[in-house]
Amino acid sequence: MIDVQSINFSYRKDEKTIDDLSFHVPAGSVYGFLGANGSGKTTTIRLLVGLCAAKSGLITIGGNKIDRNSVNAFHKIGSLIESPSFYGHLTAEENLHIHALYHGLTTDRIDPVLAMVGLEYAAKKRAGLYSLGMKQRLGLALCLLHDPELLILDEPLNGLDPKGIAEIRELLLRMQRDEGKTIFISSHILSEIENVCNEICIIDKGKKLFSGSIEALRRTIVKKYTYRIACDQPEEASVLLEQSLPVEISPEANGLRFLTDDRCIVPEVIRLLTEKNVRLYEVTPVENNLEELYLKLTNL
Amino acid sequence: MLYSSLQAEWKKSRHTFASTLIFSGAFLVPVVSFLIYFFRWQHFIPDHGTNAWNEFIDMNLSLSAGLLFPFLVILIVALNLMLENKADSWKRLYILPIRRETLFWGKLLFLAIQLCCCTVLFFITIPLTGIILGLIHPELAFLSHSLDIVFLLTLSIRFYISLLAILSIQYFISLAFSNIIVPIATGMMLIIVSIIVVQGWNQAYYDPYAFSILLSREDMVDIPTWFGRPRTELLSIVYFSLISLGAMVYFKQKQVK
Numbered sequence: 001m002i003d004v005q006s007i008n009f010s011y012r013k014d015e016k017t018i019d020d021l022s023f024h025v026p027a028g029s030v031y032g033f034l035g036a037n038g039s040g041k042t043t044t045i046r047l048l049v050g051l052c053a054a055k056s057g058l059i060t061i062g063g064n065k066i067d068r069n070s071v072n073a074f075h076k077i078g079s080l081i082e083s084p085s086f087y088g089h090l091t092a093e094e095n096l097h098i099h100a101l102y103h104g105l106t107t108d109r110i111d112p113v114l115a116m117v118g119l120e121y122a123a124k125k126r127a128g129l130y131s132l133g134m135k136q137r138l139g140l141a142l143c144l145l146h147d148p149e150l151l152i153l154d155e156p157l158n159g160l161d162p163k164g165i166a167e168i169r170e171l172l173l174r175m176q177r178d179e180g181k182t183i184f185i186s187s188h189i190l191s192e193i194e195n196v197c198n199e200i201c202i203i204d205k206g207k208k209l210f211s212g213s214i215e216a217l218r219r220t221i222v223k224k225y226t227y228r229i230a231c232d233q234p235e236e237a238s239v240l241l242e243q244s245l246p247v248e249i250s251p252e253a254n255g256l257r258f259l260t261d262d263r264c265i266v267p268e269v270i271r272l273l274t275e276k277n278v279r280l281y282e283v284t285p286v287e288n289n290l291e292e293l294y295l296k297l298t299n300l
Numbered sequence: 301m302l303y304s305s306l307q308a309e310w311k312k313s314r315h316t317f318a319s320t321l322i323f324s325g326a327f328l329v330p331v332v333s334f335l336i337y338f339f340r341w342q343h344f345i346p347d348h349g350t351n352a353w354n355e356f357i358d359m360n361l362s363l364s365a366g367l368l369f370p371f372l373v374i375l376i377v378a379l380n381l382m383l384e385n386k387a388d389s390w391k392r393l394y395i396l397p398i399r400r401e402t403l404f405w406g407k408l409l410f411l412a413i414q415l416c417c418c419t420v421l422f423f424i425t426i427p428l429t430g431i432i433l434g435l436i437h438p439e440l441a442f443l444s445h446s447l448d449i450v451f452l453l454t455l456s457i458r459f460y461i462s463l464l465a466i467l468s469i470q471y472f473i474s475l476a477f478s479n480i481i482v483p484i485a486t487g488m489m490l491i492i493v494s495i496i497v498v499q500g501w502n503q504a505y506y507d508p509y510a511f512s513i514l515l516s517r518e519d520m521v522d523i524p525t526w527f528g529r530p531r532t533e534l535l536s537i538v539y540f541s542l543i544s545l546g547a548m549v550y551f552k553q554k555q556v557k
Contacts, residue, residue: 046391046556049395050394050395051391051394051395051555051556052555052556053555071397071398071399072397074395074396074397075397077395079392079395081391081392082391083388085387085388085389085391085392086387086389087312087383087387087389088386088387089315089316090311090312090314090315094311094314097311098308098311098312101304101305101307101308101311102304102305102308102393102396102398103396103397104301104304142392146397
């Protein structure tokens with residue numbers, strides 16, 4: 001759906017904001033876009049929607065080349081960039097009506113879209129009086145109104161409470177699953193990205209560090225396998241394993257953790273401990289979550 | 301699409317100070333003139349053979365053309381564009397599936413319509429207040445003298461045209477600066493300069509902010525003509541066209557950072 005090829009962009013001559021960035025967002029996927037503050041996430045999104053023009057490289061969305069006059073492509077895109085933008089002196093309904101006029105739509109979809117984002121109860125309230133979470137929902141409603149194929153969402157979960165985050169997460173997943181929409185989402189809430197995204201791209205200082213699935217990221221970064229053992233004699237088990245097998249041990253409450261280069265060693269570990277009468281309650285693989293992987297990748 | 305864009309602009313302007321300003325600005329001078337005539341009516345009884353309407357229209361026009369209407373144009377443009385800056389909505393408008401030119405002309409056309417409404421209201425209020433004065437104080441002779449409707453209509457069109465140059469310049473400045481202070485301060489400064497310029501500079505008819513002032517002083521200032529029309533009116537149209545085109549090119553190329 002989105003194809004970015006070697007784009008470069010800078011606000012000033014002496015620095016590169018985006019440096020030879022390429023990635024591909026498959027149609028129908030939920031794609032996470034990660035990076036620290038100032039890494040170039042929002043600039044990339046601005047380039048994707050044609051708000052800024054890349055100095056070089058090519059961006060296509062749904063086969064249409066993106067520039068400042070990509071009217072055909074803009075039909076397919078719904079975007080929420082940084083903070084949601086709306087007219088505070090008007091109600092949510094009026095804001096959506098204005099948006100519908102620009103898109104050449106009737107007002108039929110206003111009520112369903114407000115219901116979709118859970119704002120139907122405040123449709124006639126002035127948007128300027130909304131809470132942060134409600135404003136975020138209105139921003140989402142504005143980008144969903146014309147039923148776009150692609151949603152480009154920059155920090156859409158900002159300001160939402162846990163219930164709101166869960167609702168929006170469900171909404172996004174439902175739109176991807178049931179309606180086949182492609183969702184490009186940037187967020188600082190890495191656990192949420194992990195929950196909803198099929199693939200991710202991580203950038204730092206405008207350069208791509210990684211793109212692919214979270215599992216692929218795990219395989220790229222974590223060369224060793226980690227397992228957690230819950231047992232009745234963790235100290236004895238630690239000594240025993242360290243003396244007998246090529247593993248790195250670290251103590252843990254009610255057990256221990258070991259790292260190994262080879263997964264085939266796990267049956268050996270279990271056999272050795274049971275032979276020495278250590279009662280094993282649990283042996284589980286430990287997978288780094290996205291946050292740990294992200295921090296490892298960016299060396300933070 | 302231009303019609304939808306106009307409708308959207310109309311909806312946005314509802315409940316805003318800019319829309320209130322159109323009405324209050326249009327009525328302000330005629331109402332003040334009315335009050336002056338109402339309380340000091342003895343001073344305004346026309347001489348025999350003088351049409352009462354002439355002096356009344358002159359008074360309204362001289363009060364409005366120099367400061368009020370140019371300032372109204374500045375405020376209407378700045379307040380309308382402030383709506384977008386305040387809502388941080390340029391980034392959303394730029395990625396609508398409509399051409400930037402349509403967005404640009406839709407906005408400019410809407411501003412021109414607002415100014416037109418303001419001018420029309422102003423020129424309707426003048427005869428209305430005159431008739432009311434005539435009913436209250438028959439000595440003012442508003443009812444016994446005929447009002448030259450064609451003259452008033454022509455004057456209103458010329459007045460509107462003379463303001464178009466300011467409209468386009470202010471539109472350009474307001475698009476270029478997101479801070480509302482810049483277009484208002486620049487506009488006010490240029491009005492003040494123009495008020496000074498028309499006092500003594502014989503080339504003042506090149507100054508777009510002086511066009512409406514010169515219109516109200518037609519009987520005192522000799523304005524050269526082109527094709528039988530005062531140069532100020534033609535220059536206003538030329539300035540409006542060229543500056544609008546320049547602003548459109550700027551708007552089309554603008555990047556949202």
